Amino acid sequence: MAVNRWLRPEVYPLFAAVGVAVGICGLQLVRNICINPEVRVNKENRAAGILDNFAEGERYTEHAVRKFVRNKSPEIMPSINSFFADPK
Template identity: 55%
Template sequence: MARWVKPEVYPLMAAMTFVASMCVFQLTRNVFMNPDVRVNKEHRQKAVLENAEEGEKYAEHGLRKFLRTRPPEVMPAINSFFSSTDSK
């Protein structure tokens, strides 16, 4: 195998592996945690699920709660450096 895999392909393989792992992570997260996915028979028999609190817990996860308290800037230090009006 090492004979036909060239070193120039390694960055592409790394990027594709990362993207594929992110896809697998998201699909797995949706299957196991999404309140709209019905895996067991008990939930599949109901036409409408009464699970508003489970949906709220799914939608308001920890990362979203953390980012809500942060300023909506990508690089706040650079933004404040260029936008400050301190004259020295």
């Protein structure tokens, strides 16, 4: 009875959107636990205290996606925007 209520074709996009959101959150959590220089999971790393390793922090913040979009225009469709906004 409950299966017929929740597994209708109308709710598939909702499941997809929630699944993508949960996946993004999971990837961010794994990224932070594995490579964030401020997160220390091991006991010996926690005993080190506050470290001034700016190079490691720079590598963490300047990841590939940020380097890719750094010099890009913050528009979704720049050709359509310029077509309607720029006078000829």
